[in-house]
Amino acid sequence: MSNKLLVALDGSDCGKRALEAAVVQAKLTKASLVLTYVIDWTPYSFHTPQELEERHQRREAEIERANDSVLAPEVAALANEGLQVETVVRHGKIAETLVELAKEYDVSQIYAGRRGESRVRAMIFGSVTAALVQTAEVPVTVVP
């Protein structure tokens, strides 16, 4: 297993806090970082033909937005920290995709934030972080 840390960013503050924690760890262990942004998407949904036609354009736009507004600024901020950083944007179910990316990039640990969803909400919709912790095959650090 390589010495890499995967950080789940979603443009929110909790994602940022996860990154901060990961940076501290990376500096200590000379690990490199994989910054990820997973766009919530499912292949099993229903659309009008018009939406299908525009899907490719929208996907490109979504990826661009994730790169430009979330990942690129973080990479720029880390430029002087002397860390090796790579980025990836992918569509999919969030927890599931993070687990897949962890395998694909052969990381040693996942850093994720937590939204602090209310109990009712988590009960109905399930918590992404909880799903991640339960299914990940590497240690997961959840940053509050």
Add this chain to the structure above:
Amino acid sequence: MKRFLTMLALLAGSISSAQAAGIDETINAATAPIASFIGDIVFFKIPVFGAQLPVVVLWLVVGAVFFTFYMGFINLRGFKHAIELVRGDYADPNSHGEVSHFQALATAVSGTVGIGNIGGVAVAVTVGGPGATFWLILAGFLGMSTKFVECTLGVKYRNEFEDGHVSGGPMYYLRQGFKDRGMEGFGKFMGTFYAIGIFIGALGIGNMFQSNQAYVQLNHVSGGALDGLGWLVGLILAAVVFSVIIGGIKSIARVTEKIVPFMAIFYCLFAIIVILMNAGSIPQAIANIFSGAFTGEGVAGGALGAMIIGFQRAVFSNEAGIGSASIAHSAVRTDEPITEGIVSLLEPFIDTIVICTITALVIGTAQVAAPDFAGDKIGVAMTSAAFEREFSWFPIPLAIAALLFAFSTMISWSYYGLKGWTYMFGEGERGQTIYKLLFCAFVALGCVVQLGPILDISDALVFLICVPNILGLYFLAPIVKREMNSYFARIESGEIKKFK
């Protein structure tokens, strides 16, 4: 285009000036001769052993049989793989976020699962006897192969515009496919022929027939309270369609797209319950289907008559050979157009072999238990009466389902017709708006005329487009076959891997 605007103005004028009660009759009287004229041309019938065989039905069935054999029973061979593809077993995670096979299939299915599945089957059984069901299922099975060929070609030859949006369908594969075979002029002619056909056909099968049957069912449920008010229902329906396709109120379309699949499941579930409640009649109903298929008792033209009706309704329902689904499927981005063809096999299967058969059994078992249950009702009303025997409240959800099926089919077909239009007149905004206005006008018109002429017009117009389409499929089938063999060879050798 000016002519269309004039037509619209005339239509609007006639509606506002005539007396409310007289409108329906006036429009009926005006459309009936047109309908029978178009019907006579397209459904030119060959008398065979006492039955009347419309040339166009023969054309479609011969095509479906040919593609089934030529592709080596892809409808059987590809079935398991189709399910694997829809499940996403072969989906590359790096292409997640694009249109998935499931999404393309779901969109195409909600365009085909319409009132035909509820009302069309009843028409088949009324005219062709229970035996028509057998031929309907067989036609669905054969149609899977036609669908496979046309959807593969739709993806292979689609047109990608610079901004990344795609337009595909028979008009594009006819043009490009023939060009590749050195027949550029002919390809252009065929592409345009198809584009005109789908544009006009969209106003029939995907429009007037749908709004008409939705109105019939609403009227039935309300106990005839809407008699003579077809124009009002039509205007309301037209207004809703208008708000979606012109007003861009996507939320309505989105909600419909999400409800329709559940409605379809709900419909099938209750249909199965009704069939099981008549369990005693099932063996007789099935026996009737088989004996009727080969003896054609009491059907004009005997077994052949039953067969013709069954085939005709099947094509009308699953649209194999019409090429419409290939327009919806062509939005999928894939390096292997064959995969989309394989997925589309499931469409006639779901539409005809599953849903139509279930409807046929509901009617069939009711007929065994109470031969005269429907009285003189036909179409959706007959199916509704069969359900009503077990659940007196069922006509109401059925009316809602019918309305939603009709609506989603209209939305899909407005898109198919639009693609025909933009193929001819370009992607200009103004032209598109004119087309959409015309489409809405026909939604309203559909509610005002009788079922007979509506069926004639929409059958005729839709079948007209299968002429260039299937002709093109014959010419392009070798290309599909080559790709299919190469694809399966690479699956076999492990070159194409599962991701799951």
